[in-house]
Amino acid sequence: MRPTLTHIALHVPQLQPCIDFYATFCGMRVIHERAGKGSRIVWMAEPGKEHQFILVMMPGGQDRHLATDDYSHFGFAVESRESVDSIAAQAEAAGCLIWPPRDEPYPVGYYCGLRDPAGNYVEFSYGQPLGPGSEALPIP
Incomplete structure (x- = not known):
């Protein structure tokens, strides 16, 4: 059996600005959302790739403060x-x-x-x- 990368899940400080960013710049769209433990959980994907890879976002994270020479991305x-x-x-x-x-x-x-x-x-x-x-x- 070989594993397949299907998603990345992130806690984000503010959910809606992140949804707007990934829709605007990445062409992703919300394909699923649900309530989860008192918050809203959102799944986003590129059109046509909904069954291949998704980005899951949940509120409650802390802002990341990366240096401009940090190439994590x-x-x-x-x-x-x-x-x-x-x-x-x-x-x-x-x-x-x-x-x-x-x-x-x-x-x-x-x-x-x-x-x-x-x-x-x-x-x-x-x-x-x-x-x-x-x-x-x-x-x-």
């Missing part, structure tokens, strides 16, 4: 460098851009980073050997 692949630039511009206007777009040698590619309302870092990348367009790239 959730990674999302996008279809072009222009998509990275567009997300970065939107994030800068919203005040949540932490890593402006930059190019790194393969396998890192072109990316930017945002801070979600709970303090987690979220990377948007193009040119990594994962996600859109990766079929033509070798895995290191």
Whole structure:
């Protein structure tokens, strides 16, 4: 038997701002919500991937205070460098851009980073050997 990663569950200080962030920047949507131990528990997924991987969020967490050189993050692949630039511009206007777009040698590619309302870092990348367009790239 081989395990499969299906979800990540996070406690967040404020639930609704996190839901809004992942809907706006990541294109995720709420696919399930329920009451749980006096709070609201939300499942979010990318459209079409509801049975593959979800993000579970529950209120009650503490804000994470990561240094700008801490590269702990959730990674999302996008279809072009222009998509990275567009997300970065939107994030800068919203005040949540932490890593402006930059190019790194393969396998890192072109990316930017945002801070979600709970303090987690979220990377948007193009040119990594994962996600859109990766079929033509070798895995290191």
